Amino acid sequence: MRESMTKQICTWLSLLTLMLTMGFALPTFALEQEQTYIIKKGDTLWGISERFINDPYYWPNLWANNPDITNPHLIYPGDEIRIFGGRMVLVPTYPSGKVAEQQETPVTETAPAAKVKPAVVEKTTLKTGGGSEGFIHAGEKPLGIIVDSVDNRSLLTEGDTVFLKMNDPAVVSVGDTYGLYERGEKVIHPTTGESYGNMMHDLGYLQVTSLQGKIVTAKIGKVFREVERGAELYDYVPPVMEISLKKAKNELEGHILATQAEKLTQGQHDVVFVDLGLEDGLNVGNMLYITRPRTVTEKSLLTPDTQLPDDLLGAAVIIESRAKTAAALIVKSVKTIYRGDQVLSITE
Template structure:
């Protein structure tokens, strides 16, 4: 009797969506039906419709969160949802056929997602951030310098500098203005390498290039040494609602896609933090000729997602991790889509 009751209970857990599970029980399996969305699944099973961006971000094969497919299976836990991996090779022929048909769209069970910061993404140098100094000349009047070359700087003992001190080298790429307001947001700078001071005068010094990523020339900015900036950024839910814009790209090109580095008009002053995932959206223009006042706005078009790598006070450097359609400077970014 107990065995039969247990089997009945297990069947109910599997096939009655929304039934709560204890933390130590096996998850229920839900098979996605026509019309299901990540938003709807999140609201239905864990009572949090805003959970879906987290679910989307951890399933790399879902390029469009509004397009999930009938037949996909979801594991339902009390506090999360996970996509089931495809059926193994030894499964029944029908199951194998279904798994093969779903192979390109089925999402793997996700591990905690992290993103690499290489250290060469650059940033926007805001108005209150000043360089420590400049490279004023290259040894033997050469135009460019590389590894182990000698250069001269305007940093000296009056600045409190000491022999052996390291600095990071940057190149000014240009002034960046907001694409909508024309407000000057900062100067785009990209890293070139590092140097170490060897001999100091009162207002100048000799230095050796210890590492060069690109060619280094006179006029390059010197900033306090930032060390080895390569590290992992772990996804982190924003502490508050964030809304802003993409204001520039690292490459300077107009069209932006997954893998590109961009700069945004959100920083620590707005509550943005490294690891925050934001969604790139675009307003859809409403033709009032046909709406006749019955509709005031249309749902925004979802273009992709980005992850913040590093923040300044009013700006941040971010990596585009998903792109569904072409992305441009001036496109909106939000912490939650509407």
């Protein structure tokens, strides 16, 4: 064994000598350069995340990994953030609860680097992947239903021709497009017990091809699952593939009402539905924190009535907003998310 290892070492030394003789350069390893940024008035965690590591959704990690940030709205001018290796660490200079001076502070860096461009959060965009995949029905009447198909099949799919029963055939024209939905489970508020209606699952869409009196014929377009007779028709909403992120105008608090496809656990890229909507001032592009109350454990040295900061679970962006509810795409999750978890609007 020892003789074999000696031969192997000699072989490596011979190869190294040959490389040096032939002029091969040995690899050099650059030391990781650290940048330091001083927070200025108007900065946000998600804006800073986008500017320095090209990931506006990194900020939940920044918050979760820094216990000094008990409230993500409260980062102060003068606080220091260190950026290295695609990571960011906050080094607060103000004690909790102290109001910092609202003044401009220059950017400082430990190594020469290009000037940092000012963050313009309003122009940050998000690729959504297609849409909400449904909505919470709040009493709206369907525009019509599928009553049959030309070949009397029970399960329908893309390309099939179907007959429709429309509530008002007089307003229907050839070429009109309608969204197809399946009525699902009832949606009950997880804390108040209030009924919000039914979950409507997006099946796809169809397009009207001909009109003969009250008989409306249509062809099914792209579908996401099998379609059956009785599928309900609503106004077609084209999928929004990209939206602009923007701060909410009001401080809003709510809960996750329902989840996509009745999943028990949620994470990044899942869609959830919240009990806030247009009537509350929640609009497409608004960002939400997802949190959960943190409780004192039995083994803790704190008293049971101690108020601990909420546990950050992730962040979401509103991709569709209706009167009382909205669909939100989870863009970052640092912990498992459940129905009933809290949501807070991002206003800063």
